[in-house]
Amino acid sequence: MTPTLPMILVGQVAALSAPAPPEASGDYAVSRAGMVAMLLMLSSQEAERGPAARVWENGALRSVLAEAAVAYDAPLEGALSSAAGVTDGDGGWSALDGANAELRRRLIDLHRAAEARGDAPLQRRILDLYVEMARARRLELPGAAG
Amino acid sequence: MTLAERLAAYLSRTEGRAVAVENLARISGGASRETYRFDAVSEEGRRPCILRRDPPGSLIDTDRRLEFLAIRSFVGREVAAPEALVLETEGEELERPFFLMGRVEGGAPASPFGVDPYGAHAREIGEQFFTIMGRIAAEPVDGLPICEAADRPAPQDCWRRELDYWSGVIDADELHPQPIVRAAIRRLRAAPPPPAAKIAVVHGDFRSGNFLHDGAGRILALLDWEMAHLGDPLEDLAWAMDPLWSRPGDTRISGMVPLDEALAIWKRASGLEVDPKALAWWRLFASVKGQAIWTSSAKAWLDGGMKEPILLFSGWFTARAQDEILARHLSELGPA
Numbered sequence: 001m002t003p004t005l006p007m008i009l010v011g012q013v014a015a016l017s018a019p020a021p022p023e024a025s026g027d028y029a030v031s032r033a034g035m036v037a038m039l040l041m042l043s044s045q046e047a048e049r050g051p052a053a054r055v056w057e058n059g060a061l062r063s064v065l066a067e068a069a070v071a072y073d074a075p076l077e078g079a080l081s082s083a084a085g086v087t088d089g090d091g092g093w094s095a096l097d098g099a100n101a102e103l104r105r106r107l108i109d110l111h112r113a114a115e116a117r118g119d120a121p122l123q124r125r126i127l128d129l130y131v132e133m134a135r136a137r138r139l140e141l142p143g144a145a146g
Numbered sequence: 147m148t149l150a151e152r153l154a155a156y157l158s159r160t161e162g163r164a165v166a167v168e169n170l171a172r173i174s175g176g177a178s179r180e181t182y183r184f185d186a187v188s189e190e191g192r193r194p195c196i197l198r199r200d201p202p203g204s205l206i207d208t209d210r211r212l213e214f215l216a217i218r219s220f221v222g223r224e225v226a227a228p229e230a231l232v233l234e235t236e237g238e239e240l241e242r243p244f245f246l247m248g249r250v251e252g253g254a255p256a257s258p259f260g261v262d263p264y265g266a267h268a269r270e271i272g273e274q275f276f277t278i279m280g281r282i283a284a285e286p287v288d289g290l291p292i293c294e295a296a297d298r299p300a301p302q303d304c305w306r307r308e309l310d311y312w313s314g315v316i317d318a319d320e321l322h323p324q325p326i327v328r329a330a331i332r333r334l335r336a337a338p339p340p341p342a343a344k345i346a347v348v349h350g351d352f353r354s355g356n357f358l359h360d361g362a363g364r365i366l367a368l369l370d371w372e373m374a375h376l377g378d379p380l381e382d383l384a385w386a387m388d389p390l391w392s393r394p395g396d397t398r399i400s401g402m403v404p405l406d407e408a409l410a411i412w413k414r415a416s417g418l419e420v421d422p423k424a425l426a427w428w429r430l431f432a433s434v435k436g437q438a439i440w441t442s443s444a445k446a447w448l449d450g451g452m453k454e455p456i457l458l459f460s461g462w463f464t465a466r467a468q469d470e471i472l473a474r475h476l477s478e479l480g481p482a
Contacts, residue, residue, distance in 0.1 A: 002444075002462065002466070003447070003462050007452065010452060011447065011458055014451060014453045015455050018453045021148070021149065023148070023149050023150065023170045023171055023172050023182060024171075024172040025171075027171065027173070028171065035455040035456060035459060036455050039455055039458060039459060039462075042462070097322070101322055101323055104322075104324075105323045107325050108323060108328050111329055115336075115482045119481075120481040123480075123482060124480070127329075127477045128477065130325065130329070130473040131470075133326070133473070134326065134469040134470035134474075135470060135473075137466050138466060138467075138470060139462070139466055141463070
């Protein structure tokens with residue numbers, strides 16, 4: 001599961017607002033505050049790149065599903081040809097993630113079918129896509145962290 | 147009553163004398179239990195102790211009795227296990243189950259995500275790290291306290307048991323589809339490893355950041371035994387080798403020593419050989435297990451009211467880093 005940026009920001013408010021018992025003050029509180037600071041720094045990366053990464057990934061998923069439709073749409077009961085209709089809606093976080101979840105589920109089924117059929121070129125295409133998907137969502141730590 | 151007062155009352159009752167609790171302070175350490183340091187003060191003097199208490203929501207659903215018995219299995223056996231003192235599986239006096247350990251003084255854990263966490267001492271630390279891991283693998287399990295609570299799998303079943311468990315965690319806790327780790331799970335099921343060379347105690351989270359060191363090249367205590375079990379000793383070796391525990395661009399294992407040195411040290415200490423095919427399987431599995439833990443962490447963060455930053459860090463930053471490692475690994479393996 002990937003928490004969305006709105007959830008993450010609300011979570012940091014919750015973390016900072018939660019009353020701490022006396023035994024959780026001192027070094028622990030300092031360490032916890034440092035973790036919150038780092039999460040906020042990572043949040044700025046997500047705010048900058050997150051929507052574009054989701055729009056790109058959803059488009060890439062629709063492409064690979066559409067390309068495979070000729071050979072796999074029937075056994076997958078039309079899930080590939082209909083993927084074009086899974087839209088990004090209003091482009092907000094919820095709509096993008098909702099579409100992404102639906103498209104990812106169809107990709108999982110397609111990859112499984114490609115493995116069952118021994119379809120090496122399609123598997124290669126999907127494996128390359130995985131690398132790009134993971135890279136597009138990368139978060140980077142500053143220096144020492146932790 | 148405060149936690150310190152409750153703990154003092156518990157110790158006074160169980161020891162049959164007045165025990166005061168001083169300097170109680172929560173410390174960072176392990177996301178699956180709340181960890182506190184304190185001094186137990188009685189007529190006999192001052193004992194430095196650690197309290198590990200179940201949290202309301204946990205990163206990993208682990209068996210505290212197993213953790214306690216695993217630690218107890220290695221006290222005095224040159225593997226830097228801390229002293230396991232008391233286990234309370236009901237734990238109503240502290241509101242939740244807990245156990246107490248002796249506290250090892252003079253050391254600190256390094257962040258696994260820090261830059262060059264061991265500096266000039268990396269090689270010395272690596273020598274001890276893989277030696278301790280090898281010693282645990284070498285230890286005959288018969289008669290060890292952990293056997294009171296741990297299932298003993300057949301050598302050919304170790305992989306299946308672990309893969310079933312961790313893929314089940316993903317099934318249960320996943321809130322967003324994860325095609326990369328699903329592909330890795332299928333890959334692992336399609337090509338199982340050879341049977342374990344022996345059944346050993348597996349620490350389960352043997353990695354950079356899970357031990358105390360004195361800052362001068364000496365490991366003082368091995369921490370976080372909560373995922374300990376009996377199984378294939380290559381599981382620990384592969385877990386420590388996951389690229390997650392090294393900074394990008396650092397080819398040393400866990401930021402300590404190169405791969406060939408790590409293997410040589412481990413083989414020397416364990417007396418075991420390393421089957422490359424088996425290790426390759428366990429290395430891919432390590433990333434699957436990692437992703438299962440981070441998936442569980444994100445769910446625990448949500449279920450716990452989004453209050454614990456460490457759970458979010460694991461379920462967000464670490465999960466994404468693990469996905470990238472898995473994707474590269476699968477790409478290198480090529481089509482199934």
